[in-house]
Amino acid sequence: DTGVSQNPRHKITKRGQNVTFRCDPISEHNRLYWYRQTLGQGPEFLTYFQNEAQLEKSRLLSDRFSAERPKGSFSTLEIQRTEQGDSAMYLCASSFYRDYYTGELFFGEGSRLTVL
């Protein structure tokens, strides 16, 4: 399977626990994005990487959130001290970016987080 892969697909955790999500993008894609999506809403931008550099972070990304993309390959999104408001679908997407244009954006299936 050469698509964008996200793990785990579902995570149920208790408030205050830390969780980590992993995203494996399409191999030749240099850009990787993280979005959060709640029921009935479109995806909300969290952060993105070009290769290993994190170029932008949304104000939605509080200090409890951290994302990394070591070596410009897979990425992890960690949420510390989870709160019930963090319950959402976390989507990862990747694309090939060149000349100020983002090619087709391929999304993973998402990681659904439920905080009890």
Add this chain to the structure above:
Amino acid sequence: KNQVEQSPQSLIILEGKNCTLQCNYTVSPFSNLRWYKQDTGRGPVSLTIMTFSENTKSNGRYTATLDADTKQSSLHITASQLSDSASYICVVSRGVFDDMRFGAGTRLTVKP
């Protein structure tokens, strides 16, 4: 304000009928506009991408139109099928930095 507004919020149609979904945007400067289909619990899948110079783009039974002057786009679905039941999301990219803005989506239900 760099917003993307979609209408209607939800739509129910009978199988075989056509429908049109709307996307109005205030994003500026405009770079490109994309339509995605998202099945429940799945990630969005790209349907079309249109740049400033493109007025129409088709992908099978899906046809997207773009009027960059009025900042409006539509997605027309022909001869709907049950599998078309999904959310359809409009995404507008802004300017040189290709900053993408997502609409909230239109939830389409196709009934037999």
